[in-house]
Amino acid sequence: MTRQKRSHHRLKRAVAPYLYLSPSLLIIGLLMLLPMVTVIGYSFQNSAVLRRDPSFAGLKHYQAIFADPVFWSSLWHTLYFTCMSVVFHMTIGMVFALMLNSDRINPTLRNILRVLYILPWLFTAVIIAVIWRLLLEPNGVVNSVLMQMGIIGSKVEWFSSPETALHAVTFANIWAGYPLFMVSLLAGLQGIPKDFYEAADIDGAKAYQKLIFITIPQLMPIIISISLLDFIWTMQVFPLIWITTGGGPIYSTEVLSTYTYKLAFSSYNLSQASASAVVILLISLGLTLFYIRYQKAR
Amino acid sequence: MTFRIQPAMLKIAAAAWLLGATSAMADTALEFTQWWEPELPAGSLRAIMNDFEAANPGIKVTLVSGPYATTRDQISVGAATGTLSDVVGLDGAWVNNLNAQNALADMNPMMDASGFDKTQVADIIKVDGKAVMFPVASFVYPVFVNMDLAAQAGVTKLPSTRAEFLEAAKKMTHADKNQYGWVLPLSLQTPSGVQNDLMSWVWASGQSMMADGKPALEGKPVVDMLTFVKSLNDAGVVSPGIATKTEQEKVEEFVNNRVGMMIDSLAHVNLIRKRNPKLNFDLIPVPVVENYTGKRGLPYASWGIGISAASKHQEEAWKLIQYLMSEKVNAKLVSLANAFPGNVNAKPDFVTSDKAFGKAFEIFKSGYLANEFTGLPVAEDLMTQFDVEAQKMLAGEQSPEQAAASAQKGWMAKF
Numbered sequence: 001m002t003r004q005k006r007s008h009h010r011l012k013r014a015v016a017p018y019l020y021l022s023p024s025l026l027i028i029g030l031l032m033l034l035p036m037v038t039v040i041g042y043s044f045q046n047s048a049v050l051r052r053d054p055s056f057a058g059l060k061h062y063q064a065i066f067a068d069p070v071f072w073s074s075l076w077h078t079l080y081f082t083c084m085s086v087v088f089h090m091t092i093g094m095v096f097a098l099m100l101n102s103d104r105i106n107p108t109l110r111n112i113l114r115v116l117y118i119l120p121w122l123f124t125a126v127i128i129a130v131i132w133r134l135l136l137e138p139n140g141v142v143n144s145v146l147m148q149m150g151i152i153g154s155k156v157e158w159f160s161s162p163e164t165a166l167h168a169v170t171f172a173n174i175w176a177g178y179p180l181f182m183v184s185l186l187a188g189l190q191g192i193p194k195d196f197y198e199a200a201d202i203d204g205a206k207a208y209q210k211l212i213f214i215t216i217p218q219l220m221p222i223i224i225s226i227s228l229l230d231f232i233w234t235m236q237v238f239p240l241i242w243i244t245t246g247g248g249p250i251y252s253t254e255v256l257s258t259y260t261y262k263l264a265f266s267s268y269n270l271s272q273a274s275a276s277a278v279v280i281l282l283i284s285l286g287l288t289l290f291y292i293r294y295q296k297a298r
Numbered sequence: 299m300t301f302r303i304q305p306a307m308l309k310i311a312a313a314a315w316l317l318g319a320t321s322a323m324a325d326t327a328l329e330f331t332q333w334w335e336p337e338l339p340a341g342s343l344r345a346i347m348n349d350f351e352a353a354n355p356g357i358k359v360t361l362v363s364g365p366y367a368t369t370r371d372q373i374s375v376g377a378a379t380g381t382l383s384d385v386v387g388l389d390g391a392w393v394n395n396l397n398a399q400n401a402l403a404d405m406n407p408m409m410d411a412s413g414f415d416k417t418q419v420a421d422i423i424k425v426d427g428k429a430v431m432f433p434v435a436s437f438v439y440p441v442f443v444n445m446d447l448a449a450q451a452g453v454t455k456l457p458s459t460r461a462e463f464l465e466a467a468k469k470m471t472h473a474d475k476n477q478y479g480w481v482l483p484l485s486l487q488t489p490s491g492v493q494n495d496l497m498s499w500v501w502a503s504g505q506s507m508m509a510d511g512k513p514a515l516e517g518k519p520v521v522d523m524l525t526f527v528k529s530l531n532d533a534g535v536v537s538p539g540i541a542t543k544t545e546q547e548k549v550e551e552f553v554n555n556r557v558g559m560m561i562d563s564l565a566h567v568n569l570i571r572k573r574n575p576k577l578n579f580d581l582i583p584v585p586v587v588e589n590y591t592g593k594r595g596l597p598y599a600s601w602g603i604g605i606s607a608a609s610k611h612q613e614e615a616w617k618l619i620q621y622l623m624s625e626k627v628n629a630k631l632v633s634l635a636n637a638f639p640g641n642v643n644a645k646p647d648f649v650t651s652d653k654a655f656g657k658a659f660e661i662f663k664s665g666y667l668a669n670e671f672t673g674l675p676v677a678e679d680l681m682t683q684f685d686v687e688a689q690k691m692l693a694g695e696q697s698p699e700q701a702a703a704s705a706q707k708g709w710m711a712k713f
Binding site: 049050138161165247249262 | 371374375377378379380395398399476485486487488489538539540541542543556676678679682685686689690693695
């Protein structure tokens with residue numbers, strides 16, 4: 001083989017992987033990278049989208065949103081909504097997964113519970129929002145049951161009262177999201193070798209000790225991975241909050257996604273909306289990098 | 299059997315092709331973006347366009363239709379990129395922004411050049427002196443009264459003033475039976491409740507939320523309205539869940555005999571009848587302040603129409619608008635939409651065939667159309683700001699005066 005042929009062959013081998021990757025790179029570039037870069041560009045322009053010749057604005061729009069108290073309360077609500085959702089998704093998912101993995105429950109009942117527990121996952125965000133609006137409306141079933149049980153004395157406006165709205169919408173999101181944890185943890189539980197539990201039994205370990213020293217450490221990689229993904233996804237939840245409360249009453253459920261939406265489609269301030277979207281992007285990016293580093297470390 | 303193409307046949311085919319191609323080239327294709335087609339009976343808007351095309355040879359209309367929200371976004375982007383359709387369906391709340399983008403043509407010169415009779419139209423929406431929109435069809439907002447609940451409560455005379463309304467609402471309220479006198483939707487998701495259910499009280503009494511083109515929310519009319527609404531809420535006559543209630547839920551509560559009175563669009567009459575055919579309801583104008591005897595402002599939402607400033611076919615576009623605003627065509631269109639006409643001489647057929655619509659038409663004729671949000675900058679944002687302040691007031695966090703002052707401050711920043 002001549003030197004020329006050899007170098008041609010080497011070049012072909014070097015280029016081949018990129019050719020295989022090119023369709024997906026093109027799609028990612030067009031559908032993800034390009035819009036992202038465009039939005040970042042908008043955040044530095046005055047009257048972005050609305051004017052054909054927008055002027056450069058520097059950091060003006062970032063300064064404006066950081067000076068807005070509603071932005072900071074939205075950030076706080078987002079963190080509360082996200083943290084509470086992730087913690088309860090994980091707790092409820094773990095309890096249900098342990099229940100479905102237990103030999104003490106009748107197999108038929110276990111199968112029925114498996115279907116019931118996974119139901120919230122089958123509904124779209126819009127359906128979930130409508131269901132909870134109907135259940136939690138002042139004349140709804142929840143108030144009626146709680147009043148009959150003597151737990152509350154008068155009708156509570158769960159979504160319409162600033163004191164309860166954020167908790168109510170977080171509760172609806174917890175209900176909607178725990179099946180992801182449940183299914184993942186159940187798969188993890190079924191992968192833990194039985195030997196570990198038999199050895200623990202021989203050593204006289206109690207049920208809670210087996211949970212703390214065998215089950216949870218074995219599930220830890222799944223718990224961390226799913227928690228991080230859930231954190232990133234929950235931070236961006238929009239339809240559930242928008243349909244149940246619209247960010248109200250009085251900004252009490254305003255989160256970063258609804259705040260950004262209102263800037264864009266209510267105020268038509270697409271420059272500030274882009275700046276707000278970039279802030280969400282940076283937070284999500286930080287979490288994603290953390291997730292990638294964790295995955296690499298494993 | 300063989301088939302031979304004769305030279306004569308070829309000549310005829312060529313001539314036919316040439317004729318077709320020339321006539322196709324001569325046709326002006328107008329693009330008309332709107333959200334009306336999906337809301338009208340199937341094929342009815344297309345039929346009107348076909349009639350227009352028949353009356354105006356050489357002009358073809360392409361309808362670009364979609365839901366309201368999609369159309370709004372499409373028009374915003376079209377205005378920014380200079381790709382707005384020749385003729386656009388408009389909501390009054392959008393025109394200020396579109397005008398700021400120089401996206402809408404001034405129809406004043408077209409009216410003058412064609413000798414258009416301005417007295418025949420109910421309204422011409424102007425921004426900075428430019429005529430940018432005609433309301434083609436108007437959906438007015440009277441008060442719907444559940445007559446069975448009113449009779450059971452002993453309300454024999456339907457309210458005409460705010461004080462009478464409060465008394466009637468009190469009588470109709472039985473919280474233990476989940477029954478309330480009035481319903482107020484102030485969801486931030488769709489803050490149109492500010493326009494339809496709050497400001498309508500101001501306009502009904504011939505008052506205004508503006509002064510010299512600027513917001514005047516701290517003035518007596520708005521503060522009095524907020525005080526009145528607060529008194530209704532304090533009296534416990536408003537159906538609970540105000541802060542997240544939407545217009546759709548308001549209608550559902552009325553349909554299910556859970557509220558005695560609501561301010562709502564006349565466009566919902568057929569929906570209400572469909573949802574509860576047994577519901578016995580009547581329509582009255584929005585009650586006014588004590589001793590007011592002047593003409594009543596009637597809140598309304600409209601299907602507006604305008605011409606793109608970037609259109610190369612403004613002359614043809616103006617012909618289409620004239621056609622839609624003409625007496626007969628306008629009457630036909632609004633009859634299909636159950637709306638009131640943009641042409642004052644047009645009389646939709648439902649006003650004679652339907653008692654409720656007939657009554658509403660009387661209210662419409664005796665008052666005037668009033669919606670001060672039309673033409674304001676970022677109208678929806680202004681409603682959201684007012685909505686938040688009204689919610690704070692109803693939650694007991696501030697007085698009507700403070701709510702009005704905070705809203706005024708927020709609005710002034712937008713002007």
